[in-house]
Amino acid sequence: MISALSLFDLVLIILLLWLAWHLLSARDLFRATVLFITYGLLMSLAWVRLKAPDVALAEAAIGAGITGALVLVALGRFGEAESDEAEPGSLWLRGLVASAALGLFALLGWAVWSLPTEMAGLKAQVFERMGESGVENPVTGVLLNFRAWDTLLEMAVLFLAVLGAWSLGEAEEPSMPAPGESLLALVRLLIPLIVLVSGYLLWLGETAPGGAFQGGAVLASGFVLLLLAGVRPIPSLMGWPLRAALGSGFALFLVVAVAVTGGSRMLLEYPPGWEKGLILLIEGVLTLAIAVTLGVLFAGGRPPASPGAGKRGEKR
Amino acid sequence: MPLNEWIGLLFILAAAPFFLAGSVGLLRFPDLYCRLHALTKADNIGLGLLILGLMIQSLSLADFLKLLLIWLLVLLAGSTAAHLVARSALRQGRKPWERR
Incomplete structure (x- = not known):
């Protein structure tokens, strides 16, 4: 049985992926900016769920807040002039890029998968010497x-x-x-x-x-x-x-x-x-x-x- | 679960419909001004109920004051932001929606 919290996590992950996809594929730069700020806020929620409140605070304040303001002001300064429709490129070129990206994704996925599930890292050493x-x-x-x-x-x-x-x-x-x-x-x-x-x-x-x-x-x-x-x-x-x-x-x-x-x-x-x-x-x-x-x-x-x-x- | 947590939970659950209504209004209302209205009104009350529920659940003075501060700040920032958005839209010459 799925507990309420893991259901919440699942929704959060799906939302993050959905947001990331839409912000990358948005043609309208303002829309992309708003999605980016939303992404930052949800990401900080994800850090809270990963029990990393320090990172969550930094993500909310810097990732969503300040960076969002920086992107907005840059957009205001340069406007939409830079967002000309880029040539999509030929089909085989796009295929090449897609397969390279997928290869990298598979490699990263394999690397993450091959890590031991319980990693102590340097936690013990840090806690030992906190004094x-x-x-x-x-x-x-x-x-x-x-x-x-x-x-x-x-x-x-x-x-x-x-x-x-x-x-x-x-x-x-x-x-x-x-x-x-x-x-x-x-x-x-x-x-x-x-x-x-x-x-x-x-x-x-x-x-x-x-x-x-x-x-x-x-x-x-x-x-x-x-x-x-x-x-x-x-x-x-x-x-x-x-x-x-x-x-x-x-x-x-x-x-x-x-x-x-x-x-x-x-x-x-x-x-x-x-x-x-x-x-x-x-x-x-x-x-x-x-x-x-x-x-x-x-x-x-x-x-x-x-x-x-x-x-x-x-x-x- | 102690009684205060149950009562707090009731308030938190009561907040949810307001957020839902605000979101539906944001998606379905005909123009920017109506959408702003739906969003800010519903969020203010929804957040108020949510904060009230959390206050009842926590029962600590420090948490109480911090939560109150959060609510007041969101009220202030929300109303100012709504005002600025509406004013800039008016200046751009957007006509408010009228029923035909």
Whole structure:
């Protein structure tokens, strides 16, 4: 007999596959975008069912929320111009592509199938040494201590993403109509709450699902809201303070990584007793850096050079 | 199952028809404004009942306040989003549907 929960899982899997198919085959880009956001939300539900609430939070906040906003704003900027009907290609070419894709699918399926059903992985080792990690949530312990390397390099990737976006051009002024009072009223109410929730998620990361990425994504949604509501950033903050905030996560992580090295300790091996403080410091700065990075990516380019900025030394 | 969980379950079950009605309205109503109406009205009440049911089931003050906050936030965000969608449609010159 099928239990209610496995029925739920089955429906969820079918819905996910259905959504994925429709979003890939949608001719209308707006439709595809909406389906993508829906897919992200259902995917986060799937992560909850897989008992991975940390991933679920990140998927909902970053996968569906922020990425959805990024895709929407890109669509608004470029419009449907790019969605010309592509030539479907000849029949044998399509057959070739289809058989290659099916072959890869079969290979992946075989790989998954041949895995042992009960895999311990490194769970035992992690739980055995949680006491040394400085935190209680094993996910945070792995991400910020045992495998802090990965998180450090993720910050480098985020930083590179901003460099890429900024080198492509300046952020355009949004061509949207004036947002009106109702959105502004909502933003006024939400911003303090967003800051609070972001800090809460950051603090929660020590003992429960949460942490810098989730908190940062929530804070970034605040930036997105402000930009949408037509609130212009403070010009004096758009110079070096913005750049400092963007680089702060990666920079601080690197400084800590090198500073703790010495004696018999390796790179990123926190000295005993310092773990919790260092993790909290890194996560705090990371939250801000991630939020600013995502907000800047939403703005879509480097801040426009205002007349006079950068020419302070010159006489006019 | 304790009594409060049963009562909570009743509220949660009572929420389901509202979501169903909202979805049917979204699919079947004639124009954007009617669909917005169906979606937001039904979702607000449906979610309210759902939240109420979960509050009764949990019986903890922290959960109670968090659930209340979620409901209020969805109400706020939902009504603002509905307003923005309707306003932008009006500005694009979409005429509301009229019975002929």
